[in-house]
Amino acid sequence: MTLFLQRIIDGLQNGAIYSTVAIPMVLIFKATTLINFAQGELAMIGAFFAFVFAVQAFSMNVILATILAMILAAALGMAIERTMLRSFDPTDHLPVVLITLGVFYIVNAFAGDIWNYQAQGDVPNLLYELPFIGSWFEGRSSFLTSETNRLGLRIQHDSVGLIGALLIMLTALHFILNRTKMGLAFRGVSSNTESSRLVGIRVGRILSFGWGLACAFGALGAILVAPRITLQPNMMLTVLVYSLAAAAFGGLDSVGGAALGGFAVGLLNSVVLGYVADVDRLSSLTAAPLLMPVILLLVVLWFKPQGLFGTKTVERV
Amino acid sequence: MPYTFNKGSAEHRMYRLVGYGLLIVLMLIIPFILPEFQVTRLNRAMAMAVAILGLNLVLGFSGLFALCQSAFIALGAFTCGSLIMDHGWDYWMTIPAGMLMAFLIGLLLGIPALKIKGLYLAMSTVAFAAAFPSLTKLEFFGIPERTGGANGRDITEKLNPPDWMPIFDATEPGRYRYFLLAALALFAFWAVGNLINSRPGRAVISIRDNEIGAAVSGVELRRFKVLNFGLSAAIGGLAGVMWAMNSGFVAEQDYTFVLMVDLLVGLVVGGVATVSGAAIGAIVVVFGRWLVQTYFNYSMSAVIWLIAVVALAVYLARQQTTNQKKIITAAATLVVGWGVGLALFAAVDMPGLYQLNGDGPLSQAVFGIVLIGFVFFAPQGIVGSWRKLWTNVVQITPVPPALPDGAEILVKDMDAIHNSIQG
Numbered sequence: 001m002t003l004f005l006q007r008i009i010d011g012l013q014n015g016a017i018y019s020t021v022a023i024p025m026v027l028i029f030k031a032t033t034l035i036n037f038a039q040g041e042l043a044m045i046g047a048f049f050a051f052v053f054a055v056q057a058f059s060m061n062v063i064l065a066t067i068l069a070m071i072l073a074a075a076l077g078m079a080i081e082r083t084m085l086r087s088f089d090p091t092d093h094l095p096v097v098l099i100t101l102g103v104f105y106i107v108n109a110f111a112g113d114i115w116n117y118q119a120q121g122d123v124p125n126l127l128y129e130l131p132f133i134g135s136w137f138e139g140r141s142s143f144l145t146s147e148t149n150r151l152g153l154r155i156q157h158d159s160v161g162l163i164g165a166l167l168i169m170l171t172a173l174h175f176i177l178n179r180t181k182m183g184l185a186f187r188g189v190s191s192n193t194e195s196s197r198l199v200g201i202r203v204g205r206i207l208s209f210g211w212g213l214a215c216a217f218g219a220l221g222a223i224l225v226a227p228r229i230t231l232q233p234n235m236m237l238t239v240l241v242y243s244l245a246a247a248a249f250g251g252l253d254s255v256g257g258a259a260l261g262g263f264a265v266g267l268l269n270s271v272v273l274g275y276v277a278d279v280d281r282l283s284s285l286t287a288a289p290l291l292m293p294v295i296l297l298l299v300v301l302w303f304k305p306q307g308l309f310g311t312k313t314v315e316r317v
Numbered sequence: 318m319p320y321t322f323n324k325g326s327a328e329h330r331m332y333r334l335v336g337y338g339l340l341i342v343l344m345l346i347i348p349f350i351l352p353e354f355q356v357t358r359l360n361r362a363m364a365m366a367v368a369i370l371g372l373n374l375v376l377g378f379s380g381l382f383a384l385c386q387s388a389f390i391a392l393g394a395f396t397c398g399s400l401i402m403d404h405g406w407d408y409w410m411t412i413p414a415g416m417l418m419a420f421l422i423g424l425l426l427g428i429p430a431l432k433i434k435g436l437y438l439a440m441s442t443v444a445f446a447a448a449f450p451s452l453t454k455l456e457f458f459g460i461p462e463r464t465g466g467a468n469g470r471d472i473t474e475k476l477n478p479p480d481w482m483p484i485f486d487a488t489e490p491g492r493y494r495y496f497l498l499a500a501l502a503l504f505a506f507w508a509v510g511n512l513i514n515s516r517p518g519r520a521v522i523s524i525r526d527n528e529i530g531a532a533v534s535g536v537e538l539r540r541f542k543v544l545n546f547g548l549s550a551a552i553g554g555l556a557g558v559m560w561a562m563n564s565g566f567v568a569e570q571d572y573t574f575v576l577m578v579d580l581l582v583g584l585v586v587g588g589v590a591t592v593s594g595a596a597i598g599a600i601v602v603v604f605g606r607w608l609v610q611t612y613f614n615y616s617m618s619a620v621i622w623l624i625a626v627v628a629l630a631v632y633l634a635r636q637q638t639t640n641q642k643k644i645i646t647a648a649a650t651l652v653v654g655w656g657v658g659l660a661l662f663a664a665v666d667m668p669g670l671y672q673l674n675g676d677g678p679l680s681q682a683v684f685g686i687v688l689i690g691f692v693f694f695a696p697q698g699i700v701g702s703w704r705k706l707w708t709n710v711v712q713i714t715p716v717p718p719a720l721p722d723g724a725e726i727l728v729k730d731m732d733a734i735h736n737s738i739q740g
Contacts, residue, residue, distance in 0.1 A: 034436070035436045035439060035440055037443060083628070083632070084689065084693075093382060093436060093439070094376070094380070094382075094589070095692045095696065097382060097384075097436070097439055098581060098585060098688060098689075098692050099688075099689055099692055101578055101688070102685040102686070102688040102689040102692070103685070103689070104578075104685075105578055105681055105682065105684060105685030105688070106621070106681075106682050106685035106686060106689075108681065109681040109682035110621055110682060112681075113682070237447065237574075238447075238451075240447065241443075241444045241447045241448050244440050244441075244443065244444045245444060247440075248437065248440055248441070290444075290447065290451050290452065291448070291451075291452060293444055293448065294441070294444050294445050294448050294452075297440065297441045297444050297445075298425075298426070298429055298441065301429040301432070301437055301441055302429035302432075305432065305437060
């Protein structure tokens with residue numbers, strides 16, 4: 001029973017990581033109906049921006065560095081959207097898919113060239129630097145010391161923080177999308193681009209906004225998970241597979257669905273693989289066979305192609 | 318003035334004969350000119366060419382996003398290695414087995430994803446391609462023993478020239494393998510070229526161009542999509558067997574998502590939806606990567622920063638109205654951008670600025686830039702651009718098919734009606 005509970009906890013902990021990449025992916029899909037395969041890499045470079053500000057160059061306060069990195073990542077995402085993707089017809093998938101893969105390649109190589117393909121040491125943990133509650137996290141990050149609580153369970157307080165941060169992110173996104181004028185325009189564009197253009201919404205600006213928002217939140221997610229999955233240029237490669245499955249599971253155009261999908265993938269992975277293949281707990285994130293996400297993707301496509309919370313598209317001739 | 322002749326005329330046949338003759342002669346001479354290690358590289362380019370051909374069949378000709386050709390290559394290669402090592406098969410016997418394996422897995426993956434339109438197929442295939450290397454280490458059914466797991470597996474029985482062939486040096490088997498692989502590759506190209514010009518090929522292309530129109534014209538969408546996907550997977554499996562024949566070693570590190578992007582680069586560079594583009598693209602990818610790794614030793618960070626600053630300068634300058642303003646804007650952007658770059662590089666102490674490393678990330682970045690550049694500036698690829706240029710030299714005018722007998726009578730009747738109306 002303890003083992004089972006432990007696996008559920010592990011699954012939730014890992015699921016939070018997958019959600020952080022799946023949510024921005026869904027945001028970009030909503031805005032432009034394209035799947036951004038470079039999402040993981042853009043988040044990774046955002047985490048490196050924060051690392052540069054906080055450790056390598058300017059020794060900034062981590063919170064300030066995070067905010068700056070989010071702004072920079074948003075600017076990068078907007079620049080990519082404006083210079084590379086805007087001129088293509090989004091319904092013609094081939095060029096846009098190729099371009100996101102090219103961006104994936106270039107960003108990965110760029111980071112690999114500057115920071116090498118090695119895990120960076122002393123990555124600051126954003127959670128420890130938070131006012132009031134930071135010390136609580138710092139005092140109890142008992143993951144590596146394998147300290148267990150009264151029930152015999154190992155709970156990483158980092159992960160509790162990550163899940164909390166995820167909830168805050170979701171609330172913020174909900175607020176931005178449903179309570180602001182920009183969010184209303186965004187939902188309009190995502191529901192019907194041509195009609196939005198006709199009623200006077202500047203579609204280009206909304207696309208930029210969507211990309212900026214997605215990349216900023218992606219960077220925040222990567223900064224939060226970097227201390228756990230190590231900060232290195234390939235940190236998001238496996239996470240990308242899980243989050244593709246998460247996004248498909250939750251429904252490609254549902255932000256909340258993507259978050260839930262991330263947890264579902266994490267749970268499925270840790271519970272099923274834990275009993276079938278006895279994967280080592282520690283390595284279950286980076287070295288585990290990526291079997292479960294592929295199977296999940298196939299099952300979702302077979303039985304419920306639009307995902308749990310996605311909109312079912314109906315095509316008229 | 319271009320030289321013009323009709324399609325199907327004696328001149329056209331001569332033209333084709335000379336073209337194919339030159340190609341065959343070139344293919345016969347090349348392995349004896351190049352050194353052995355380059356012939357081995359050429360062999361890999363041929364395996365890549367066949368893989369890109371399969372990718373082209375599904376992505377170029379039928380417009381389906383199957384981005385897991387690297388996994389099918391791996392399936393072919395691992396099937397070949399395992400059958401030879403564990404069951405004592407010969408190389409040639411593993412060709413159909415590898416193709417069948419890739420075909421079946423392709424069906425398994427394709428049937429659910431092809432039910433729906435859009436990018437779902439791209440998602441699931443990308444996930445499959447990225448996951449495949451780790452799936453080969455999965456501890457089920459003795460998979461790691463068959464695939465060699467993380468260390469890869471050496472196929473101890475190599476493909477060496479037999480004793481009764483004195484042209485080939487036994488210590489340099491690359492040339493012998495070249496001819497075997499060239500025969501396989503030519504066969505694959507011939508088969509796919511004919512398929513594209515046949516009834517099912519036209520059905521597949523019509524699905525890409527207008528799905529609803531194709532369905533209305535009686536094309537069974539599901540069947541053609543799934544079979545086309547499976548066929549492309551089988552061609553990928555053939556490429557995998559060719560790969561294993563050439564290297565005599567299979568390892569999961571060779572078939573990662575990087576290989577998939579390489580194949581895509583080859584597809585786009587060669588020309589989407591062209592048969593010969595697959596061969597050109599494969600040669601560009603394999604030899605291009607080697608050239609970049611050997612001769613291109615600049616600091617990538619500096620290069621990329623420079624590209625970004627120049628692009629920004631051009632962009633800002635084009636928004637200005639007068640020439641004077643344009644020049645000032647461009648110059649100011651360049652100076653400020655480069656200054657910021659220098660400050661940044663100095664502040665961060667990036668190893669990339671000083672330690673020039675061409676083999677790892679740099680070639681990857683160059684490929685990414687080449688991919689995006691082709692998508693922007695030459696979406697028809699090398700072959701497409703070449704065809705456009707070549708029309709200035711030779712033009713082949715298509716001849717309309719001969720009318721059946723009844724058509725003439727109908728036309729005469731039309732004339733009579735026309736005259737009666739006028740009269």
